[in-house]
Amino acid sequence: MSPLVSIEHISHSFGSSRALDDVSLSLPPDSYTVLLGPSGSGKTTLLSILGGFLGPEQGRVLIKGQDCTAMAPAKRPTATVFQDYALFPHMSIGANVGFGLRMKGVAKAERDARASAMLDVVGLAASFERKPHQLSGGQRQRVALARALIVEPAVLLLDEPLGALDLKLRRQMQDELKAIQKRVGTAFIHVTHDQEEAMALADHVVVMNHGRIEDQGAPERVYARPATRFTATFMGESTILSGTTANGMIDTPLGRFPAASDASHVAIRPEHVSLGGAIAAEVTDVVYQGAFKRVTARANGVDLLARLPAETRVLQGERMMLSIDAPHVIVLKD
Numbered sequence: 101m102s103p104l105v106s107i108e109h110i111s112h113s114f115g116s117s118r119a120l121d122d123v124s125l126s127l128p129p130d131s132y133t134v135l136l137g138p139s140g141s142g143k144t145t146l147l148s149i150l151g152g153f154l155g156p157e158q159g160r161v162l163i164k165g166q167d168c169t170a171m172a173p174a175k176r177p178t179a180t181v182f183q184d185y186a187l188f189p190h191m192s193i194g195a196n197v198g199f200g201l202r203m204k205g206v207a208k209a210e211r212d213a214r215a216s217a218m219l220d221v222v223g224l225a226a227s228f229e230r231k232p233h234q235l236s237g238g239q240r241q242r243v244a245l246a247r248a249l250i251v252e253p254a255v256l257l258l259d260e261p262l263g264a265l266d267l268k269l270r271r272q273m274q275d276e277l278k279a280i281q282k283r284v285g286t287a288f289i290h291v292t293h294d295q296e297e298a299m300a301l302a303d304h305v306v307v308m309n310h311g312r313i314e315d316q317g318a319p320e321r322v323y324a325r326p327a328t329r330f331t332a333t334f335m336g337e338s339t340i341l342s343g344t345t346a347n348g349m350i351d352t353p354l355g356r357f358p359a360a361s362d363a364s365h366v367a368i369r370p371e372h373v374s375l376g377g378a379i380a381a382e383v384t385d386v387v388y389q390g391a392f393k394r395v396t397a398r399a400n401g402v403d404l405l406a407r408l409p410a411e412t413r414v415l416q417g418e419r420m421m422l423s424i425d426a427p428h429v430i431v432l433k434d
């Protein structure tokens with residue numbers, strides 16, 4: 101399938117600070133892509149370049165095969181949803197949603213009908229006549245989404261769209277966003293620094309660090325087989341061990357594991373550490389998290405993170421024996 105969006109060798113600096121460094125990315129139609137990375141990694145800069153709010157110093161953006169690099173935001177087949185919603189407070193919800201059509205010269209009767217239909221898609225059919233201040237934060241977010249989708253963009257850009265919502269509403273809106281994206285079939289590109297949000301939403305996750313792409317792919321693959329040490333720690337938790345390789349194995353302070361000769365580290369996910377085994381450890385921290393206990397244990401000079409069943413009786417300072425599920429150990433080259 102030919103890509104809907106092709107980002108080719110994009111670089112951009114602000115003064116002496118390199119915000120994006122030779123970023124290339126291809127995204128298929130109908131995909132839900134999440135740009136994930138810590139603060140300052142370049143996510144918003146990349147989204148702004150996609151939306152046309154910023155021209156890159158180097159590189160090209162192609163959407164549906166057309167070079168959009170120098171095209172104004174309104175001329176591109178994109179629409180953007182910002183974190184602060186940016187609704188017009190004096191306009192009704194219906195008028196807010198229909199605003200993009202008004203700008204395109206669509207007559208009132210048609211834009212009202214289409215705004216109504218779009219409000220139905222986001223579950224707010226009954227709110228057409230209301231004003232933004234009469235809605236909750238989650239509802240306002242859905243209005244912002246409807247307003248962006250009504251112009252039928254090929255790509256919808258979302259910049260931390262759930263950042264202003266509390267955790268419960270955020271999780272609920274994640275489910276809704278994903279369902280709406282499947283319903284309308286538009287490609288979504290969504291910026292967040294929340295790795296749980298990335299895993300919940302993405303068909304394709306792009307992990308960014310210092311203006312570069314560290315890893316990208318299906319979230320299941322990126323979590324289970326991260327390409328770099330940064331990804332292994334940013335997308336979920338891990339214990340990272342350094343080691344030396346010989347004869348197809350890597351030797352670490354907590355055991356030997358199969359590895360290619362260029363391996364330098366392993367990452368161990370906490371759910372792959374179990375009670376019982378040959379690793380003698382002293383518990384240094386226990387955090388009860390409802391569904392499980394997050395335990396840190398010192399073993400052979402290393403702090404090993406384990407996710408143990410919630411009913412495990414374990415106290416700080418106790419000694420315990422642990423094992424590592426070798427087939428799930430992640431071998432890293434950097």
Ligand code: ATP
Nearest residue numbers: 114117119137138139140141142143144145146293
């Ligand atoms: P956050 O999650 O905090 O929004 P981000 O990953 O979106 O971060 P960007 O906002 O793209 O990161 O910023 C990337 C780098 O570029 C940072 O070092 C930032 O300080 C710098 N930067 C971004 N915008 C500007 C600007 N307008 N002027 C100067 N520096 C900027």
